[in-house]
Amino acid sequence: MALLHSFLKMLDRVSPAKAAYAHCDIPCGIYDPHHAQLAAHTVIRMIDLIGQLEKPGPSATPEQRQEYMAKLSRYVLVKEQHAEIYKSEIRILWGDYFKPEHAQQFPQLHDLVWKSLKAGSKGRQEINLLAAEDMLKQVNEIATIFWKTKGVPTHSAKAPYPTGRETVYPNIG
Amino acid sequence: MSPTLDPGDYVIVNTWAYRRREPAIGDLVVLRHPQYEGRFLCKRIAAVPESGLYSVRGDNESVSLDGRSFGPIPRPLIIGRVWLSAKAGRRRARTPESLS
Numbered sequence: 001m002a003l004l005h006s007f008l009k010m011l012d013r014v015s016p017a018k019a020a021y022a023h024c025d026i027p028c029g030i031y032d033p034h035h036a037q038l039a040a041h042t043v044i045r046m047i048d049l050i051g052q053l054e055k056p057g058p059s060a061t062p063e064q065r066q067e068y069m070a071k072l073s074r075y076v077l078v079k080e081q082h083a084e085i086y087k088s089e090i091r092i093l094w095g096d097y098f099k100p101e102h103a104q105q106f107p108q109l110h111d112l113v114w115k116s117l118k119a120g121s122k123g124r125q126e127i128n129l130l131a132a133e134d135m136l137k138q139v140n141e142i143a144t145i146f147w148k149t150k151g152v153p154t155h156s157a158k159a160p161y162p163t164g165r166e167t168v169y170p171n172i173g
Numbered sequence: 174m175s176p177t178l179d180p181g182d183y184v185i186v187n188t189w190a191y192r193r194r195e196p197a198i199g200d201l202v203v204l205r206h207p208q209y210e211g212r213f214l215c216k217r218i219a220a221v222p223e224s225g226l227y228s229v230r231g232d233n234e235s236v237s238l239d240g241r242s243f244g245p246i247p248r249p250l251i252i253g254r255v256w257l258s259a260k261a262g263r264r265r266a267r268t269p270e271s272l273s
Contacts, residue, residue, distance in 0.1 A: 002260070004259040005182070005183060005260060012183070018213055020184065020214060021206075022216070022231055
């Protein structure tokens with residue numbers, strides 16, 4: 001069988017055969033960059049909360065230290081989770097929603113996705129407000145392109161969350 | 174379609190297979206994707222209802238997304254029957270189960 005495979009592989013190089021897939025994505029057609037935007041806001045918020053946490057001083061009681069550790073752990077955990085959600089959502093948009101014609105129309109798309117994923121990793125690894133804000137900036141640009149591909153105009157407004165950062169929204173309705 | 178087919182395997186399709194007979198349950202077929210133009214799928218016929226619509230399934234039921242996702246397949250989408258398949262002849266991927 002390996003011999004036949006090698007022979008067919010050789011033929012495939014000369015005259016490429018069409019690929020048949022055994023797995024197919026469910027073409028649900030339901031995509032939205034909002035998940036990733038929301039996840040970026042959450043990462044920003046967690047970094048804000050971590051910054052606001054009062055660090056236990058040298059005279060802190062064991063209970064105070066414990067409380068600090070518990071809160072810090074929770075904020076870090078949520079930050080990690082949402083940075084990962086952000087990356088996953090960007091990958092879904094990139095791999096499932098965007099088509100070659102979108103990349104032709106918006107040549108910056110691949111680079112933007114790459115930068116977003118890098119920003120997501122940095123936002124996850126560090127307690128770094130600039131990195132978290134960069135996550136939101138990148139996904140806002142992706143959101144602008146996403147809605148353009150659907151012919152939906154967008155606007156930028158301050159988000160109605162404690163983070164309050166500028167966010168790209170579709171003009172629907 | 175694992176274990177019947179794995180990524181990288183070649184299949185030779187007989188596009189004349191259904192000139193004299195209709196696809197039957199168990200046939201391994203190549204068909205056009207009902208929603209994505211230009212995309213081909215390799216599936217097994219699971220049921221042949223009288224309406225001329227065919228249900229298809231993947232062999233690897235736990236992970237394959239198949240006719241249950243996109244509904245029955247009209248007859249014209251079926252291109253032909255897999256006549257011959259050639260395995261890549263590589264070692265099986267080492268899964269956590271196979272290592273334990």
